[in-house]
Amino acid sequence: MSVDIKTVKRVAHLARIAVSEEDAERMTGELNAILGFVEQLNEVDVSGVEPMTSVTPMAMKKRQDVVTDGSKAADIVANAPATEENFFLVPKVVE
Amino acid sequence: MSDLTQLTISQARAKLRSREITATEVTEAYLSAIERANPALNAYVVVTGDKARDMAKASDAKLAKGEGGSLEGIPLGIKDLFGTEGVHTQACSHVLDGFKPRYESTITANLWADGAVMLGKLNMDEFAMGSSNETSYYGPVINPWRRSRLDTVVMPTTHQGEGGFVSAGGTRTARTLDNAQLVPGGSSGGSASAVSAFLCAGATATDTGGSIRQPAAFTGTVGIKPTYGRCSRWGVVAFASSLDQAGPIARDVRDAAILLKSMASVDPKDTTSVDLPVPDYEAAIGRSIKGMKVGIPKEYRVDGMPEEIEALWQKGIAWLRDAGAEIVDISLPHTKYALPAYYIVAPAEASSNLARYDGVRYGLRVPGKDIVDMYEKTRAAGFGREVKRRIMIGTYVLSAGYYDAYYLQAQKVRNLIKRDFENVFVAGVDVILTPATPSAAFGIADEDMAADPVKMYLNDIFTVTVNMAGLPGIAVPAGLDAKGLPLGLQLIGRPFDEETLFQTAHVIEQAAGTFQPEKWW
Numbered sequence: 001m002s003v004d005i006k007t008v009k010r011v012a013h014l015a016r017i018a019v020s021e022e023d024a025e026r027m028t029g030e031l032n033a034i035l036g037f038v039e040q041l042n043e044v045d046v047s048g049v050e051p052m053t054s055v056t057p058m059a060m061k062k063r064q065d066v067v068t069d070g071s072k073a074a075d076i077v078a079n080a081p082a083t084e085e086n087f088f089l090v091p092k093v094v095e
Numbered sequence: 096m097s098d099l100t101q102l103t104i105s106q107a108r109a110k111l112r113s114r115e116i117t118a119t120e121v122t123e124a125y126l127s128a129i130e131r132a133n134p135a136l137n138a139y140v141v142v143t144g145d146k147a148r149d150m151a152k153a154s155d156a157k158l159a160k161g162e163g164g165s166l167e168g169i170p171l172g173i174k175d176l177f178g179t180e181g182v183h184t185q186a187c188s189h190v191l192d193g194f195k196p197r198y199e200s201t202i203t204a205n206l207w208a209d210g211a212v213m214l215g216k217l218n219m220d221e222f223a224m225g226s227s228n229e230t231s232y233y234g235p236v237i238n239p240w241r242r243s244r245l246d247t248v249v250m251p252t253t254h255q256g257e258g259g260f261v262s263a264g265g266t267r268t269a270r271t272l273d274n275a276q277l278v279p280g281g282s283s284g285g286s287a288s289a290v291s292a293f294l295c296a297g298a299t300a301t302d303t304g305g306s307i308r309q310p311a312a313f314t315g316t317v318g319i320k321p322t323y324g325r326c327s328r329w330g331v332v333a334f335a336s337s338l339d340q341a342g343p344i345a346r347d348v349r350d351a352a353i354l355l356k357s358m359a360s361v362d363p364k365d366t367t368s369v370d371l372p373v374p375d376y377e378a379a380i381g382r383s384i385k386g387m388k389v390g391i392p393k394e395y396r397v398d399g400m401p402e403e404i405e406a407l408w409q410k411g412i413a414w415l416r417d418a419g420a421e422i423v424d425i426s427l428p429h430t431k432y433a434l435p436a437y438y439i440v441a442p443a444e445a446s447s448n449l450a451r452y453d454g455v456r457y458g459l460r461v462p463g464k465d466i467v468d469m470y471e472k473t474r475a476a477g478f479g480r481e482v483k484r485r486i487m488i489g490t491y492v493l494s495a496g497y498y499d500a501y502y503l504q505a506q507k508v509r510n511l512i513k514r515d516f517e518n519v520f521v522a523g524v525d526v527i528l529t530p531a532t533p534s535a536a537f538g539i540a541d542e543d544m545a546a547d548p549v550k551m552y553l554n555d556i557f558t559v560t561v562n563m564a565g566l567p568g569i570a571v572p573a574g575l576d577a578k579g580l581p582l583g584l585q586l587i588g589r590p591f592d593e594e595t596l597f598q599t600a601h602v603i604e605q606a607a608g609t610f611q612p613e614k615w616w
Contacts, residue, residue, distance in 0.1 A: 001500070003491065015446060015490040016453070017483055018471035027487060030548055034488055037549045038435040038501070044508050051506035054367075055323045055337065055513065055565025056590065061366045075197035081460035088455050091466045 001039075002032045099124035100293040104169055104350040107296060111158055111168045118154035118168025121296075122147050122212050125170045129214065129294050135616035138279075138289040140175055140233045141183040142215040150212040157210065166357055167210030172295035174286050175216045176223055177203050177341075178330035182213075186332040187231040188221045190452045190477025192459040200330025201365070202299060202341050202358045209357045214295050218285030221479045222449065223306055223334045226554035228284025229539065230481040236284040238277040238314060238536050239292035239612040243270040243579040270579055272615055277536040277580070280310030280554070286344045287314040291612060297345040297354050301331060303338045304437055305532075305558030308570035311344050312531035312583030315572040315610035317351045317600065318344040320558075322591045323565035324369035326355075327362035335444035336367075338437075338562040347609055348571060348601045352376035355593065371591055379594035380601045385419030387599070390524035394430035395557055397533060403576045404530045411528055411573055411584045414606040415599065425524060427515040432508050433560040438552060439492050439505035440563075445482075446489025452477060484548065513564040520589050526599050529557050531570040531583035557585060567593045571600040573607045581610050 003011075008028045012019040019027065073086040082089035099121045102110065110116045126144055133139050147170060154168035173179060175187050178196040185191035199207075207213070220230040228236040245268050279288040283300035287310035290298050300307040302320035311318030319342045326341040333339060343354035356376050362368040391412060396405070416422050454460035454473030461476045463469035478486065492501035519527070533556055537544070544551040561568040567590070570583040584603060588596045 001497075007491075008487070011487055011491045011494065013471075014494065015486050016450075016467070016470040016474055017478065017486065018468075018475035027484065030484055031487060031491070033547060033549055034438060034484075035491075037552075038438055038505075041432060041435050041439070041504050041508055044429070044432055044504075044511065046504065046507040046511070049507045049510050051503050052509040052513065053506075056367075056369060058324070058367075058369060061363070061370075063363065072197070077456075078197055079194050079457035081454060081458070090455055091463065091469055093466050 001035060003028060003035065100128050102296070103346050104166070104296050104353050107169060114158060118151040118158065118212060119148070121168060122151035122170050122214070125214055125295060132292055132294055132616045136237045136239060136288050136292055136294070137234055138218055138236050138285045138292065138294055139172065139215045140187060140218050140285070143182055143213055146182070147212050147214050150207070154210050154212060164209035165353065166206060168212060169210070169296050170212040170214045171206060172214050172217045172286060172289045172298040173203060174283055174299050174301060175219050176301050176332045177299055178332070179203055179213065179216065183216050184332070185232070186222045187219045187233055188477065188479070188482065189232045190458050190474065192477070194457050196330070198330055201327035201360065201362045202331065205360055206299070206357055211357070217289055217298060220282035220284065221482050222332065222445070223282040223301055223303055224445070224481050224485055225281040226305070226309055226551050227278035227537070227544070228281040228310070229278065230281070230479050232479065235539055236279050236288045237539070238279040239288055239616065240277060240314060240536060240580055241612070241615060242273040242275060242277070243613075244273065245269070246271055270613070272613060276539045278313070278539055280313035280536065282306040283310050283318070283344060287311055287316055287318070290314070290316045290344050290346060292616070297343055297350050299341060299358065300344045301339060301341045302562065303334050303441060304562050305555035307342050307344060308558045308568055308583070308585060309532050309554055311570040312572070313536040313581070315581030315612070316344050316346060317348050317569065317571050318342065319351050319355060319569040319593065319596065320561065320567065321355060321359060321593055322567045324367050325359050325567070325591065325593070327360060327365040327368045329362055329364040333448040335441040336448060337444060338441060340562070348597055348604050349377060349380050351569070352380060352597045369591070374594055376593060376597050379598040382598045383419065384415065384599055384602050387420045387525045388523050389415050389420045389422050390425035390519050390527040391422060392425050392427045392430065392527060392529060394427050395529040397556065400530070400533050404533065404582065407574050407582050407584065408528070408530050411603060414603055415528065418602045423524065425519045425527070427519065427560070429508065429511045429515050430560055433512050433563050434552060434556055436505040436508045436512070437559045437563060438488070439501050440509065442485040442489035443493050443502050444489070446486045446493065449482070449486055481548070509563050512560060516564045516566060525589070526595050527587040529585045529587065531557060531585040533557065535576050535578070535580035535582055561587055566590060567596055569596040569600050571603050572610050573603055575610065
C-alpha cells in the first residue's frame with residue numbers, strides 16, 4: 001500500500017500537525033519508503049496466531065478504590081502556558 | 096589521587112566509604128570535566144551544579160557518620176527523558192519548552208534514595224526517536240571516539256616508541272586521530288558519550304528498540320536493557336509504552352550491575368512493574384559459566400555485515416567456549432520481521448502517547464485562530480521531522496480501514512518473534528550471543544541515512560527483537576575495528592534473568608578488556 005499527498009494531508013490533520021505543501025510532499029516520499037519496508041510482514045503466515053497484548057504474562061494489578069492522591073491543583077497547572085485560578089485557558093471552543 | 100573522574104563506581108564507592116576521598120571532591124572533578132568537554136561533545140543539555148554540590152555535601156555528612164546508601168556520593172548523569180522535580184525535563188523536544196515537572200520519576204527517586212548525586216540532564220534524540228542523537232532539539236552529541244589511522248614511523252635506533260609498538264626494523268606504528276566527528280548512537284547518545292568521556296560515573300538511559308545498547312556499542316561502554324517490567328516507567332516520558340524500558344550505561348559490567356540494582360524496583364505506580372524482588376546483580380559477577388548453554392542464532396548473520404563484526408562474534412564465541420560454556424547453533428526464524436513489525440507498533444503507540452502535547456497543559460503554545468489551529472501550529476512548531484514522521488506513520492496504521500492490515504498483523508508477528516525465543520529457552524539455551532550493531536559508529540550528517548529513514552532504522556536490527564519480546568539484553572564492548580572504533584557484543588537472556596547477562600558479560604569483559612577513547616576535546 002502507498003499513500004498519496006491527499007492522504008498525507010488527511011493524516012496530518014488527524015494527527016493535528018500543520019503541514020505546508022512542501023512538507024506534505026516530502027512526507028509522502030518518506031512515508032512510502034517506510035510503508036514499503038513494513039510491507040514484508042504480509043509474507044508471514046499468522047493463521048491461528050493471537051495478536052500480542054502483553055510481553056509478560058501477568059494479572060492486571062488492582063488496588064483499593066480509595067483516594068490516594070490529589071489536592072495539588074497548583075502543581076498540575078504549574079507548567080501550563082496560560083491559566084487562571086487553577087484552570088487551563090484555551091481559545092474559545094463553544095460559540 | 097590523580098583524576099577522580101577515572102574511578103569506576105565500584106572503585107569510587109570503596110574510596111568514599113574509607114573516606115580516602117569525599118563526594119564533594121568527586122563531584123567537583125566531574126563538574127570541571129563537564130565544563131571543559133561539553134562545548135565539544137554536547138552531551139549535557141543542563142548542568143545542575145548547585146544541586147550536585149548540595150547532594151554531595153549531604154552525602155559527605157552521611158559518609159562521615161559511616162552511613163549512606165549503595166551509591167552514596169556517586170555523581171550520575173540523567174537522560175532528559177526522566178522526570179526530575181524542578182529541573183529541565185524536555186525529552187530534548189521543543190514541544191516541552193520550559194517544562195519542569197513537579198514530581199520525580201521512580202527510577203531517579205530510587206537513585207537519590209541510595210545516595211547518588213545528579214550532575215545534570217543528558218542530551219538524547221527527541222522523544223528517544225533516533226539512532227544517532229541527531230534529532231535532538233539541542234543539536235547532535237559528538238562521540239568521544241574518533242577514527243584513527245595506523246602510520247608506520249621510522250624511529251631513530253636510540254629512541255624507542257612511546258605509546259606505540261617497537262618493531263625489529265627500528266620502525267613503529269602510531270595511531271593518528273582523524274578529525275571527522277562521529278555520532279555516539281542513539282537515542283541515549285548523551286548518556287553514552289558522557290560515560291565514555293568521563294563526564295559522569297554512570298548514566299541513566301532508556302531503550303525502546305536499541306537506544307541503550309547501540310550507543311553503548313558505539314562508545315565502548317556497557318549498557319543493559321532489563322526485562323520489560325523490571326524498572327518502573329513512572330515519571331519517564333513515554334515513547335512506546337509496550338517497548339520502553341530504562342537501564343544504565345556504565346564503564347564496566349560491575350558498574351552496570353550496581354546501577355541496575357538501584358534503578359530497578361517494584362512500583363505500585365506502574366501497573367506493568369513486575370512483582371519480583373530485585374536480586375543483587377553484583378553477586379553474579381565472577382561466577383563461572385562452565386556448562387552454560389550459549390545459543391548462536393544463524394539469522395543474525397546478515398547480508399552486507401562487515402567482516403570485522405563477524406570476526407568479533409567468532410572471538411566472543413571462542414571466549415565463552417574457553418570459559419567452559421557449551422556453544423549451540425540456534426534458529427530464531429522470525430528475526431527479519433522484528434524491525435518492520437517494530438516500525439508499526441512503536442509509531443502507533445507513539446502517536447497515541449504524543450497526543451498529549453497540545454499546547455494546553457505544558458510546554459510550547461503557538462496561538463491559532465481557533466483551538467484546532469492552535470493544536471496544529473503548536474505541534475508543527477514543537478516536533479522535529481523524525482517525531483512528526485513517526486506520529487504520521489502511527490496515525491496512518493491506526494486509522495480506520497488500516498488497523499487490521501498493519502497494527503494487528505504486526506502484533507501477531509510480535510507473538511511469533513517472542514515464541515522463537517521461548518522455543519530456544521525451553522530447549523535449554525541459557526543465553527544468546529549476537530553482535531550488538533551491524534557497524535561501528537558512523538559520521539555526523541551521514542548522507543545515506545539522511546536520504547532514507549529506513550537506513551537509519553537498520554541500526555537497530557540486532558537489538559529490536561529483544562524489545563519486541565520484552566527480554567533483557569546487554570551490550571558489552573569486545574574490541575576495536577581497524578579504524579580504532581569500539582565494537583560491541585550483545586547477550587540476550589531469559590525474562591528476569593539479568594544475573595546471567597552480568598555473569599556472562601563479565602567473562603567477555605575479562606577477555607576483551609575495557610576501552611577508552613584518546614582524549615582530543
